Amino acid sequence: MDTTLETPTNTLYAKEPSWLAERRSAGLDQFKNLAMPTARAEEWRFASVGKLSIDNFNPVAAPSSATLDALTERSNLVSDRAGLMVYVDDAPANFECIGRELAKQGVIYLPISEAVEQHPELMEKYFLQESTELGSQKFFGIHAATVKAGAVLYVPKGVEIEKPFVNYYWTSGSRAAVFPHTLIIAEDNSKASVVDIFFSETEENEALNISVSNIHAGVNAKVFRKVVQDWNEKTVSFQLDTTVADRDAQVKNVAVNIGAQRARFENQTRIEGAGADVKMYSLTVAEGAQEFDQRTFQTHNAPNAVSDLLYKNALLDNSRTIFSGLIKVAEGSQQTDAYQTNRNLLLDPSADANALPGLEILANDVRCSHGATTGNVDKEELFYMMQRGIPQRVAMQLMVFGFFEEVIEKIDSEELVENLRQLIHQKFSSKIS
Amino acid sequence: MKHSLEVKNLHVSIDGQAILKDFNLTVPKGEVHALMGPNGTGKSTLAKVMAGHEDYTVESGEVLLDGVNILGQEPDEISHAGLFLAFQYPMEIPGVSIANFIRAAKQARLPEGEEINAIEYYKDLYAKMDALKMDRKFTARSLNEGFSGGEKKRCEILQMAMLDPKYCVMDETDSGLDIDALRIVSEGVNHMRSEHRAFLVITHYQRLLDYIVPDVVHVMFDGRIVHSGDKELAKELESKGYDWVKEAFATASA
Ligand SMILES: Nc1ncnc2c1ncn2[C@@H]1O[C@H](COP(=O)(O)OP(=O)(O)O)[C@@H](O)[C@H]1O
Ligand SMILES: [Mg+2]
Numbered sequence: 001m002d003t004t005l006e007t008p009t010n011t012l013y014a015k016e017p018s019w020l021a022e023r024r025s026a027g028l029d030q031f032k033n034l035a036m037p038t039a040r041a042e043e044w045r046f047a048s049v050g051k052l053s054i055d056n057f058n059p060v061a062a063p064s065s066a067t068l069d070a071l072t073e074r075s076n077l078v079s080d081r082a083g084l085m086v087y088v089d090d091a092p093a094n095f096e097c098i099g100r101e102l103a104k105q106g107v108i109y110l111p112i113s114e115a116v117e118q119h120p121e122l123m124e125k126y127f128l129q130e131s132t133e134l135g136s137q138k139f140f141g142i143h144a145a146t147v148k149a150g151a152v153l154y155v156p157k158g159v160e161i162e163k164p165f166v167n168y169y170w171t172s173g174s175r176a177a178v179f180p181h182t183l184i185i186a187e188d189n190s191k192a193s194v195v196d197i198f199f200s201e202t203e204e205n206e207a208l209n210i211s212v213s214n215i216h217a218g219v220n221a222k223v224f225r226k227v228v229q230d231w232n233e234k235t236v237s238f239q240l241d242t243t244v245a246d247r248d249a250q251v252k253n254v255a256v257n258i259g260a261q262r263a264r265f266e267n268q269t270r271i272e273g274a275g276a277d278v279k280m281y282s283l284t285v286a287e288g289a290q291e292f293d294q295r296t297f298q299t300h301n302a303p304n305a306v307s308d309l310l311y312k313n314a315l316l317d318n319s320r321t322i323f324s325g326l327i328k329v330a331e332g333s334q335q336t337d338a339y340q341t342n343r344n345l346l347l348d349p350s351a352d353a354n355a356l357p358g359l360e361i362l363a364n365d366v367r368c369s370h371g372a373t374t375g376n377v378d379k380e381e382l383f384y385m386m387q388r389g390i391p392q393r394v395a396m397q398l399m400v401f402g403f404f405e406e407v408i409e410k411i412d413s414e415e416l417v418e419n420l421r422q423l424i425h426q427k428f429s430s431k432i433s
Numbered sequence: 434m435k436h437s438l439e440v441k442n443l444h445v446s447i448d449g450q451a452i453l454k455d456f457n458l459t460v461p462k463g464e465v466h467a468l469m470g471p472n473g474t475g476k477s478t479l480a481k482v483m484a485g486h487e488d489y490t491v492e493s494g495e496v497l498l499d500g501v502n503i504l505g506q507e508p509d510e511i512s513h514a515g516l517f518l519a520f521q522y523p524m525e526i527p528g529v530s531i532a533n534f535i536r537a538a539k540q541a542r543l544p545e546g547e548e549i550n551a552i553e554y555y556k557d558l559y560a561k562m563d564a565l566k567m568d569r570k571f572t573a574r575s576l577n578e579g580f581s582g583g584e585k586k587r588c589e590i591l592q593m594a595m596l597d598p599k600y601c602v603m604d605e606t607d608s609g610l611d612i613d614a615l616r617i618v619s620e621g622v623n624h625m626r627s628e629h630r631a632f633l634v635i636t637h638y639q640r641l642l643d644y645i646v647p648d649v650v651h652v653m654f655d656g657r658i659v660h661s662g663d664k665e666l667a668k669e670l671e672s673k674g675y676d677w678v679k680e681a682f683a684t685a686s687a
Contacts, residue, residue: 379487384524387484388538388592389512398537402528402575 013148017120023128027144034138043135046322046354047293052262054139054236057208059146060173062091067172069093071201075168077228077419078195082163083109083153088170088201090149090178102161108154109165112181115152122154126185130214130242132266134295139238143179143210150181153192157218160191164226164413168197171207171235182213186221188246193224195416198239200232200259209237209260217249219273224252226411230423231259233288239265247273247302254410256420257284257292258427268297271305271333280309283407285400285427286319286351296325298340300333303363309340312407314400315351324356327370331362342372345403347396349376397428435500436462438483438516438600438631443494445475445482452478454656456494460649462599463628467642467667468635470653471675476635477521480604484518485511498600513542515599519589519606521635525577531588532558532572535595542596561594564624566617582609590621601625602633607641619644639671654682 013024037044037052062068068086072094075086084096098109108119116123128147131140151167169180186192200207209231217223223243231237237260245251257263269278284292298307313321323342344353355372377399385395401408401421411417438460445453452475460466470476482489483496485508495502503511526534535558540549559569565587577585586606593601603622607615622632622645634645642650642664650666651658659682660666670678 378524381524381526383481383484383486383508384520385526385534386508387512387518387520388534388596389509389541390534390537391509391541392507394537394541398529398534399526402526405528405575 016116017124019124020116020127024145027128027141030141031138031145032141034141036138037135041135043295045324045356047264048262048291048320052236054208057175057177057206057236059178060089060176063088063172067201071168071170071172074199075166075197077197078164078166078413078416080163080413080415081166082161083165084167085111085151086168086170087149087180089173089176090180092149093170102159105159106156107159107161108152110152112150112152112183113148119154122185123152126183126214126216127152130244131212132240132242132268132297134266134268134297136238136240136264136266139210140212140240143181143212143240147179147181147212149179150183152183153194154185155187155190155192157187158189161193162191164193164195166195166197168199169209169211170199170201171205171209171231172201173205175206175208177208177210180209180211184213184215184223184225186215186217186223188219188221190218191222195226195228197228198231198237198259200235203232204234205232206234207231207236209235209239211237211239213239213241215243215251217243217245217251217276219246220248221246222250224412225254226416227253227255228420228423229255229257229259229263231263233259233261233290235260237263239263241265241267243267243269243278245269245271245273245276245278245305248275249273250277252279252410253281254407255282257282258423260290262291262293264293264295266295269299269307271298271300271302271307274302274304276302276305278305278307279410280307280311281407281410282311283404284311284313284321285316285424286313286321287316287427289318291320291322293322294324296340298325298327298338300327300329300336300338303333304335305333306337307339308337310407311342312345312404313343313353314345314347314403315353316347318348318350318352320352320354322354322356323372324358325370326358326360327368328360329363329366329368333363334365336363336366336368338366338368340370343403344372344374345400346374346376347400393428397425400424400428435497437497437499438633439495439497440479440483441495441497443479443482443496444492445478446490446492447478447488451492452489452656453482456657458651458658460600460631460633462631464648465626465632465634465645467647467650468633468653469637469639469650469667469670471678472637474653475656476653477604480518480521480602480635483511483516483602484508509541512596517593517596517598517601519586519593519601519603521604521608523577523585523589525575525580527575527578529576530573531576531591534576535592538592538596558595561591565591565594565621567591583611583614586610587614587618590618594621594625599629600631600633602635604635605637606634607636607638615641615644639667642667652678652682654678
């Protein structure tokens with residue numbers, strides 16, 4: 001990768017503490033030493049690796065203040081919120097900090113650089129300490145070496161916050177490389193909600209995203225993270241997300257994937273405490289020549305815990321999806337309930353959905369299931385709907401919404417649901433007619 | 434312009450097997466015609482061909498709506514032209530609520546850029562559901578999913594009432610209905626009877642025709658109408674049974 005930011009000792013990071021400098025330089029080594037993925041690697045099976053190029057994307061200078069203001073203006077999917085951060089090409093555009101009440105309780109919601117300055121011990125403990133191990137380690141390396149934009153949310157013991165923290169990561173400049181990062185630390189008995197939104201300024205600006213998000217959920221903590229990925233179709237995206245759940249923690253992830261030319265999504269969930277309950281829901285609308293490549297890993301290292309994954313993909317045109325999931329139940333993790341389901345709805349016979357569900361169980365008293373189904377639009381359903389006067393493309397859209405309903409209904413904000421429907425609707429009306 | 438639904442010399446086959454064989458029928462606006470006949474004789478085939486189902490091969494013939502041939506048009510175009518089909522087996526559409534479904538169907542009839550008035554829409558929907566004794570909570574339920582046979586048929590009539598078609602084809606709407614539901618559904622249909630609308634009521638049993646009294650009764654056998662008469666014909670058919678039809682008309686049609 002041709003990048004101007006290969007040296008973490010560059011002035012931008014000069015004032016950083018030594019632990020961070022070390023993590024950055026280790027990341028850079030990892031990036032340099034690991035080869036680009038190959039089609040032969042199991043972790044990249046079915047992905048069109050040959051077409052994967054990250055060349056000639058670079059971090060870019062901060063956009064004009066007019067652009068920052070305009071995109072802040074457009075950062076309006078969720079109006080009722082506890083805090084807001086907007087980045088454009090990794091440059092800060094807007095920051096609505098938390099109110100005095102939350103600050104008094106010890107809540108921290110800060111951009112990464114400020115969190116490193118003001119809370120070095122916390123950051124040393126959590127920042128860049130978790131990564132997915134599903135094939136994108138090289139890309140995690142360059143993320144660690146380069147990351148400067150992102151949000152840190154820390155919720156102390158017993159503090160419950162209902163309203164979400166909303167983070168927008170935009171791209172704008174020409175062939176911009178961005179490295180957004182969201183770090184969520186929910187201490188014991190706390191409650192937090194976060195929405196991460198990935199948008200492009202226009203349909204045309206080409207971009208590379210390598211983002212990371214880490215959730216740390218303490219004992220009995222409740223964390224709800226929603227992710228909206230609607231990059232333009234000139235974007236290559238890697239989204240590397242992890243969750244670590246302690247005893248009785250309840251974590252819910254809902255991802256809505258609409259955009260990007262190629263989107264690699266890795267999600268690794270580690271259950272480290274008994275009784276934890278982690279839900280992972282995802283819906284994807286793939287069209288044109290888009291490729292969505294989803295790799296997931298649910299690890300149970302403690303007994304009596306639940307992990308439940310449901311990924312639903314609707315595919316149009318020549319689009320492709322790949323779902324590869326693994327559940328691993330460690331020895332001694334008895335009474336585990338682990339589920340993994342991938343459902344694909346093909347709206348066009350030339351679309352291509354691939355599924356590789358997997359299980360590795362070392363405990364004997366567990367309930368696990370994994371499964372994948374791929375189905376076509378039911379012709380008789382379509383005839384029925386069209387008999388009522390509904391045009392074919394509208395009927396298909398209704399079917400897709402129907403197919404997604406069980407995921408959409410997990411989202412607790414009506415405003416966000418309405419805005420998401422609108423985004424999906426736009427994708428349909430612009431492409432099928 | 435002719436104000437009728439007219440089927441002329443219709444020949445239809447599926448997988449090379451002839452099903453409708455020179456079928457002819459005219460239902461003028463303002464009238465209710467019943468189409469009766471044994472199972473497998475082609476009644477549902479006729480209904481689906483008229484609605485534009487792509488599985489059937491039309492060998493020859495026409496289906497004219499107010500004088501315009503609709504064969505070859507897309508199902509949604511035929512719907513817009515005014516033909517409504519109440520299905521013998523309504524499809525279950527998971528995740529699509531009744532309210533959203535009917536709304537999409539009504540929206541599709543509006544000119545580009547015009548939005549349906551939500552308040553009036555719901556007023557209308559609730560009034561019609563009340564008339565059909567459907568629980569208003571049904572609006573939020575997925576269309577036909579998990580519905581009983583009777584609920585599905587009521588939901589078909591609800592859609593028919595909401596879309597206000599000129600030509601209503603009802604395929605075995607009475608099957609799966611208990612006597613109360615039959616009465617309610619028939620009332621809904623009778624309420625819609627007008628000089629501007631025609632009905633083709635397909636049924637296997639005479640029972641429905643006690644409630645929806647037809648102007649003309651046609652008997653169908655082996656892909657064509659073999660006998661027509663007034664409402665007394667349905668009673669005759671009921672008492673003599675379909676074997677009578679087979680005996681009386683099998684030779685005639687052979
Ligand atoms: N989709 C289909 N594929 C093959 N055969 C069909 C299909 N639909 C109907 N048929 C055949 O056509 C004939 C008429 O069926 P149908 O129209 O359903 O009769 P009815 O409604 O009068 O009971 C039957 O022999 C049936 O098996
Ligand atoms: Mg039938």
